[in-house]
Amino acid sequence: GAGVSQSPSNKVTEKGKDVELRCDPISGHTALYWYRQSLGQGLEFLIYFQGNSAPDKSGLPSDRFSAERTGGSVSTLTIQRTQQEDSAVYLCASSKPYQETQYFGPGTRLLVL
Amino acid sequence: DAKTTQPNSMESNEEEPVHLPCNHSTISGTDYIHWYRQLPSQGPEYVIHGLTSNVNNRMASLAIAEDRKSSTLILHRATLRDAAVYYCILRDDRGSTLGRLYFGRGTQLTVWP
Numbered sequence: 318g319a320g321v322s323q324s325p326s327n328k329v330t331e332k333g334k335d336v337e338l339r340c341d342p343i344s345g346h347t348a349l350y351w352y353r354q355s356l357g358q359g360l361e362f363l364i365y366f367q368g369n370s371a372p373d374k375s376g377l378p379s380d381r382f383s384a385e386r387t388g389g390s391v392s393t394l395t396i397q398r399t400q401q402e403d404s405a406v407y408l409c410a411s412s413k414p415y416q417e418t419q420y421f422g423p424g425t426r427l428l429v430l
Numbered sequence: 431d432a433k434t435t436q437p438n439s440m441e442s443n444e445e446e447p448v449h450l451p452c453n454h455s456t457i458s459g460t461d462y463i464h465w466y467r468q469l470p471s472q473g474p475e476y477v478i479h480g481l482t483s484n485v486n487n488r489m490a491s492l493a494i495a496e497d498r499k500s501s502t503l504i505l506h507r508a509t510l511r512d513a514a515v516y517y518c519i520l521r522d523d524r525g526s527t528l529g530r531l532y533f534g535r536g537t538q539l540t541v542w543p
Contacts (some may be wrong), residue, residue: 319512321473336443337530339501350529350530351534358535359517359533359534359536360474360531360533361528361533361537362531362532365529365530369453372433373529373530410473410474417462417464417479417521418476418479418532419476420475421472421473421474421475422473423472423473424472424473
């Protein structure tokens with residue numbers, strides 16, 4: 318079946334602009350996660366959605382970052398007033414209800430000039 | 431989540447077994463040991479996980495020390511496709527507390543033909 322998909326694959330933007338990154342989780346997966354990976358670094362947790370529960374936003378690095386999940390499926394990560402340090406690969410993952418395994422998408426490579 | 435320690439890099443020849451170690455001396459009784467790997471330019475993928483007993487699946491084996499303070503991921507016959515960064519992660523998998531994965535720096539495995 319289809320895996321986690323993310324769009325766009327690559328995004329180049331200018332400093333100060335807003336960007337939206339999209340994640341389509343695997344059908345039936347109620348948990349959705351956003352991570353980011355800066356060049357040569359490990360993965361950094363950003364935000365976690367589980368069903369209709371309030372999201373765990375504890376990993377968002379600043380108030381310029383926000384995410385929403387509409388209808389319990391598609392999620393959008395928004396970065397406002399982008400900065401050069403926001404350049405990274407943004408990864409989305411999903412999992413079945415209360416299942417241990419997370420399935421990752423291919424990521425969106427964001428470059429802020 | 432408890433911290434894990436892995437070597438920065440390891441090398442192997444193709445078709446030889448590979449033993450990737452992980453130390454987790456502060457593991458708690460409810461922490462599961464998860465392994466993910468990340469191939470170049472891809473999102474991480476699940477490899478295996480376990481609690482106390484050794485585990486086998488089609489990708490690898492997981493050997494867990496009796497005191498659970500260390501574990502070893504075993505690739506029985508390395509292939510060029512196994513070249514990746516391997517992450518050892520501890521997570522409390524009790525259903526109500528499922529959430530983020532804490533990725534460290536992992537072990538970069540190089541496989542030589």
